[in-house]
Amino acid sequence: MIEYDEFENRMVLKLVYYGPALSGKTTNLLSLHDILDQEGRGDLTVLDTKDDRTIFFDLLPFFLTAPSGLKIKLKVFTVPGQVKHDATRKAVLQRADGVAFIADSQLSEETNNSESFGNLENNLEFVGLDIESIPLVIQFNKRDLKDTVSEENIVRTWGPTGIPVVLSSAIMGQGVVETFSRLVELTYDRIDTKHLLEKNHGLDKNMFIQKITGRNLNEAVFKDKRNMTAGY
Amino acid sequence: MIKDNQGIQYDYIVGEEKKLLELIKGPDIMPLLKSAVNAGAASAALVNAEGEILHQYGEADRAAGLIVSRPVYLEGEVAGQIVISGHKDRELLLNAVGELMFNALKIILQCNFKTILATETHKTVVYQSYEELLETNEKLKLSERKYRELAGSLEKQVQERTEDLKRAHAKLLHQEKLASVGQLAAGVAHEINNPLGFILSNINTLNQYFYKLKEMVFFYRTAMEKKDASGKYLEKSKQQWERLKLDFVFEDTDDLIRESLEGAGRVKKIVSDLKGFSHIDEAHKSDADINTEIDRTLSVLTHEIPQGVQIVKNYGELPPFSCNAAHICQAFYNILLNALQAGGAGLVIDIATQNANNMIKIKFSDNGPGIPDSIRDRIFEPFFTTKEVGTGTGMGLNVTYEIISSYQGTIEVESEVGKGTAFSILLPLPQKVKNV
Numbered sequence: 001m002i003e004y005d006e007f008e009n010r011m012v013l014k015l016v017y018y019g020p021a022l023s024g025k026t027t028n029l030l031s032l033h034d035i036l037d038q039e040g041r042g043d044l045t046v047l048d049t050k051d052d053r054t055i056f057f058d059l060l061p062f063f064l065t066a067p068s069g070l071k072i073k074l075k076v077f078t079v080p081g082q083v084k085h086d087a088t089r090k091a092v093l094q095r096a097d098g099v100a101f102i103a104d105s106q107l108s109e110e111t112n113n114s115e116s117f118g119n120l121e122n123n124l125e126f127v128g129l130d131i132e133s134i135p136l137v138i139q140f141n142k143r144d145l146k147d148t149v150s151e152e153n154i155v156r157t158w159g160p161t162g163i164p165v166v167l168s169s170a171i172m173g174q175g176v177v178e179t180f181s182r183l184v185e186l187t188y189d190r191i192d193t194k195h196l197l198e199k200n201h202g203l204d205k206n207m208f209i210q211k212i213t214g215r216n217l218n219e220a221v222f223k224d225k226r227n228m229t230a231g232y
Numbered sequence: 233m234i235k236d237n238q239g240i241q242y243d244y245i246v247g248e249e250k251k252l253l254e255l256i257k258g259p260d261i262m263p264l265l266k267s268a269v270n271a272g273a274a275s276a277a278l279v280n281a282e283g284e285i286l287h288q289y290g291e292a293d294r295a296a297g298l299i300v301s302r303p304v305y306l307e308g309e310v311a312g313q314i315v316i317s318g319h320k321d322r323e324l325l326l327n328a329v330g331e332l333m334f335n336a337l338k339i340i341l342q343c344n345f346k347t348i349l350a351t352e353t354h355k356t357v358v359y360q361s362y363e364e365l366l367e368t369n370e371k372l373k374l375s376e377r378k379y380r381e382l383a384g385s386l387e388k389q390v391q392e393r394t395e396d397l398k399r400a401h402a403k404l405l406h407q408e409k410l411a412s413v414g415q416l417a418a419g420v421a422h423e424i425n426n427p428l429g430f431i432l433s434n435i436n437t438l439n440q441y442f443y444k445l446k447e448m449v450f451f452y453r454t455a456m457e458k459k460d461a462s463g464k465y466l467e468k469s470k471q472q473w474e475r476l477k478l479d480f481v482f483e484d485t486d487d488l489i490r491e492s493l494e495g496a497g498r499v500k501k502i503v504s505d506l507k508g509f510s511h512i513d514e515a516h517k518s519d520a521d522i523n524t525e526i527d528r529t530l531s532v533l534t535h536e537i538p539q540g541v542q543i544v545k546n547y548g549e550l551p552p553f554s555c556n557a558a559h560i561c562q563a564f565y566n567i568l569l570n571a572l573q574a575g576g577a578g579l580v581i582d583i584a585t586q587n588a589n590n591m592i593k594i595k596f597s598d599n600g601p602g603i604p605d606s607i608r609d610r611i612f613e614p615f616f617t618t619k620e621v622g623t624g625t626g627m628g629l630n631v632t633y634e635i636i637s638s639y640q641g642t643i644e645v646e647s648e649v650g651k652g653t654a655f656s657i658l659l660p661l662p663q664k665v666k667n668v
């Protein structure tokens with residue numbers, strides 16, 4: 001959590017889209033920005049200064065007010081995937097409330113994916129976050145391409161971990177809202193345990209999802225499940 | 233300050249909240265606020281979510297009574313407002329200015345937000361290479377220049393937009409007129425009634441004169457038939473000619489016909505004027521003497537001036553004024569007609585003209601019943617009348633207002649119930665070209 005100011009009645013949350021370079025993190029935020037248009041959805045800031053690659057990071061903020069008057073800002077960041085930008089990754093990852101790992105489904109990217117995931121584990125530890133308990137969702141992106149890792153393989157690898165996996169094509173806008181909503185849902189559970197969002201602020205999970213995505217839980221998470229979600 | 237596992241200290245958390253005041257500094261916002269005022273707003277300000285003024289330009293015009301505001305979004309949250317005050321007549325303009333400021337501020341905010349986010353992250357990120365930092369700065373400078381240019385061109389944009397709005401407004405006026413043909417017809421009828429009145433009366437007189445002529449002609453015919461040898465009939469015919477005052481009849485007939493034709497011409501003109509205000513712009517202009525035009529208007533009104541009404545003229549010497557004389561007469565006509573119709577016995581109408589400060593001042597004052605406060609603001613509105621349409625006493629002052637406005641002039645009314653009314657018209661003369 002970036003900040004919880006009880007006096008100002010304000011909570012600032014952070015979600016991070018992690019993953020190897022060019023796996024589609026920015027594309028995820030671009031799609032989200034396009035698809036979600038409810039009140040409180042802020043502008044997308046894309047901080048890229050060189051080539052096609054993300055040198056810094058991107059930011060898509062959301063704002064909502066709980067029935068109690070608690071103001072909640074949820075900032076969704078991407079990190080730069082390039083190996084050399086590890087410091088930036090650490091800085092962005094600091095105080096994250098949840099992480100979406102965006103993997104590139106192409107067979108040629110398998111090594112990059114696992115290296116990046118290893119990097120995530122290290123960096124989480126580095127900034128003092130616990131990989132076992134932090135809300136985490138994995139997205140296998142670019143399902144629209146040929147020569148991608150099979151669904152079977154994905155299930156075999158990730159099934160046992162219990163981490164939700166979403167198959168997606170960020171460029172087509174598929175699985176994007178689902179990934180995000182799953183992460184928001186898990187993040188809500190975590191915050192609610194500690195800060196009693198429902199009990200003290202009248203903000204239940206469905207309302208939270210609704211305010212952030214403009215959709216109710218079922219709609220947001222299960223809409224394209226049949227096509228895109230691995231059978232975990 | 234946060235320490236991580238390896239003891240590296242971060243004094244900035246990526247994503248830390250920023251206040252509006254940190255993101256928008258004076259040099260960013262002041263040119264915008266200034267352009268808003270230059271474009272015609274009384275004041276423009278940026279206030280935060282608590283309603284505190286962060287930056288302001290101009291004085292809020294309380295009397296003007298119109299406030300336009302637009303939200304300022306920061307990361308999806310309403311972090312403040314742009315508040316623009318101005319005259320209520322400028323609603324269209326103020327809204328356009330508000331919209332422009334909303335968009336410009338959005339870009340500036342986004343840009344500054346980006347800069348701060350990038351630089352503060354840089355400070356935090358220890359291993360970032362110096363080269364990259366420079367490069368980033370270059371890029372950021374570029375985008376910064378972009379919005380500075382934008383702020384600079386805003387004024388021009390506002391001006392262009394104002395012109396657009398003026399055109400749109402003129403078009404709207406035109407369309408409104410077309411749309412209310414029914415109402416227009418009532419107004420037209422009212423304007424037609426008066427000139428038509430004297431046309432009818434003149435034609436009636438003509439009719440009587442014609443009867444006399446007929447009588448005379450019959451007499452001659454009889455005379456011819458009797459073949460006057462003695463010259464007796466010639467003498468008789470002279471007597472007859474005098475008895476019937478035929479010299480005067482012939483003379484007056486000319487005048488009557490001319491006046492009638494003039495009146496009919498005016499009717500035609502009024503109808504075409506009311507059909508489309510645009511005609512005013514196209515009308516032929518010529519140099520006119522305003523004093524002469526007032527006299528002309530008075531002569532047309534002769535039939536409307538009851539016994540005992542006094543017209544006092546205090547004419548000053550006036551330079552020629554380039555205008556369409558028929559329109560100017562129409563403007564005066566409506567003011568004078570209202571004074572005459574509202575005023576009772578002992579009515580005095582004072583007409584004063586003056587050339588001052590490169591303006592022609594015309595003041596029509598009367599000692600009539602005056603205009604009540606409740607309707608004084610409305611008398612220049614289209615179709616506004618104090619009486620039933622059909623009695624022919626609608627005010628027609630909107631026509632006057634439009635005509636005076638079309639010469640960039642102004643018209644103001646002062647009135648006190650029971651004391652009288654004064655209309656002051658100011659017509660600006662074209663700027664003299666100075667010899668170098």
Ligand SMILES: Nc1nc2c(ncn2[C@@H]2O[C@H](COP(=O)(O)OP(=O)(O)O)[C@@H](O)[C@H]2O)c(=O)[nH]1
Nearest residue numbers: 021022023024025026027054141142169170171
């Ligand atoms: N075919 C395909 N291409 C994608 C998809 N998502 C992203 N891309 C492309 O992958 C490239 C890198 O995407 P980007 O979002 O910038 O990656 P980032 O480095 O993780 O932010 C871009 O050319 C995208 O158009 C997808 O779902 N399918």
Ligand SMILES: [Mg+2]
Nearest residue numbers: 025026053054
């Ligand atoms: Mg990117």
